[in-house]
Amino acid sequence: VFCNFLLADEINRAPAKVQSALLEVMQERQVTIGMHTYQVNSPFLVMATQNPIESEGTYPLPEAQVDRFMMKVVVDYLNFGDEMSVVQRSLNHPADVQQVLTAEELLVLQSGAREVYVDRLVSEYAVALAMATRSPDEYNMPGLAPYISFGASPRGSINLVHAARALALVRGRRYVVPTDVREVAKDVLRHRFVLSYEALAEGVTADGILDQVLTTIPTPAVELARGGGA
Known part of the structure; x- marks a missing residue:
């Protein structure tokens, strides 16, 4: 290690x-x-x-x-075009992989992500998404309660914000918008709550629950001129 x-x-x-x-x-x-x-x-x-x-x-x-x-990324089967690319690459000589980033450069990028501005409304949105998996009744989703044994921990909220920061930085922004949180929500939260036996018996998935959470929790309108900047 x-x-x-x-x-x-x-x-x-x-x-x-x-x-x-x-x-x-x-x-x-x-x-x-x-x-x-x-x-x-x-x-x-x-x-x-x-x-x-x-x-x-x-x-x-x-x-x-x-x-x-921080994330659980589900890797599904490739589509036809991507699988053809894999097959074609297997017919060629192995690629000569080159280093593209040093450890020091990665530390600089991590430091840059910490400087990305997060509006309070964006943080509240992230917390609401995580808390909805713990207390769906409080967010007008009583039908989800029987399917969740344990909801996402506070690490879910924390990592939602940090992942959204990183996504904003990759996209060339110095501020987070609510859609950044929305786009990383499934990857950040799908492994953080425990499904009940009832959910497993009925084929209810974590992603299915998160689809309903993302549909129900309203996306806030953030006025970035208040503190974000470009």
């Missing part, structure tokens, strides 16, 4: 003790071995993969660890 980028391939094949050790380093940015504690490098990023189909020989990730991941 003493690296800048850790790829945990098929993380759900790691036994509980390995997952527990990874949980510490993801949360505390340090590793404890016996009586000694070692800090990991900065920046430190973790990307993990899971096979959604195969279950034999796998270990479910604890909710506390899943909550440490």
Whole structure:
């Protein structure tokens, strides 16, 4: 784990003790071995993969660890054109991969994201989306309550805002708009709440619930001239 980028391939094949050790380093940015504690490098990023189909020989990730991941991005099957591109590339010699970013440059980008302006109304919108998964009755969605055992934690709200900041920076803006939050909402929240047995029995998915949340919670109109700037 003493690296800048850790790829945990098929993380759900790691036994509980390995997952527990990874949980510490993801949360505390340090590793404890016996009586000694070692800090990991900065920046430190973790990307993990899971096979959604195969279950034999796998270990479910604890909710506390899943909550440490900023996003869960679902990778579906490719469309025809993209799959043709993959096939064509497989017929050629392997590409000579070149480094495009240094660790220092990444730290600069992270610092830049922290400078992106977030209006209070945008933050309130992010909090409302997360809280709607915890208390759907309070947001005029009583029909969702039987399908959710546990809603998104406050980390959901926090990461919604941070992910929206990063998206705004990538798009060349120094301020966040509500649509930034809306666009990252599924990736940030889909893994942060626990579906009930009733939801599993009826085929209700996290994305389906989030579709209803995003439709029901009104998108605020933000006057960026008050403090954002371009």
